[in-house]
Amino acid sequence: MRLFDDETTIEQLVERFNSCTLPAEAWTHEAHLAMGIWYLRQYTLTQAMLLVRQRIILFNHSVGGPIGFERGYHETLTWFWLKTIEGFLNEFGRQQPLLDTCNTFLKSELADRNRALFFYKNDEVFSLEARTYLIQPTLQVLV
Template sequence: MTDAEIGDLADAFVACTLPKERWTHGAHFATALWLILRRPDIVPERDMPGLIRRYNESVGGVNSDMSGYHETITQASLRMARHVLAAQPEGVMPSAAFAALMASPLGDKDWLFAYWSRERLMSAQARRAWVEPDLEPLPA
């Protein structure tokens, strides 16, 4: 994905104009990286919950204990995106950071299950608030 494509994707997400079928695993990470690197007005850890909830509703989704926004997945993904960025050279372009992230174990949509049991991660509690991993701690 090019820098322009990542920027367009992130802008469409924020504007709630991104088609639902384009909000994929990769799109989540591409958007997170773009916001971290190119949108100093947005603090992802603080602002992504509201942005995701608003986006979900804009495409007809529901944010509940069973679907929609998931706090633990969002915050874990942001931590891991920052972890990948910390290993990149200063001034890294979003496309290069995205390529590095997707080439890592994070490129697998099931990466979270190396850290959380399915039962714990898919719980209503983990959807509502941060829940620590029960299998392996996230990298510092």
């Protein structure tokens, strides 16, 4: 997992994501998670979900990325990661420095890119249904 060197890098990442000027290759797993942390430090979970959904779809469109039902934005995984980050922030605190928050989260098992498979069966989470609207975990409850 690649960690961030400074808060400016994170702030610029979010700014470039929001303005659709981030290069597609910079839209990594770590970038997704840092963006989620940034949003959840500013907004409630519901507000963050609405904004992130909109911005991911706009970003994907701006870089010529996938925007159809088979690829691109994924409703269930977006909710899963925001919900995971929300739980982390509730314990870690929202007032810690952004750099510490991002890097502590990224170093934790919570950031494992395969974490959703502890909560969902593979065929469920990668289904068209899960991509288009939120499905709740079936293997264990996400608190």
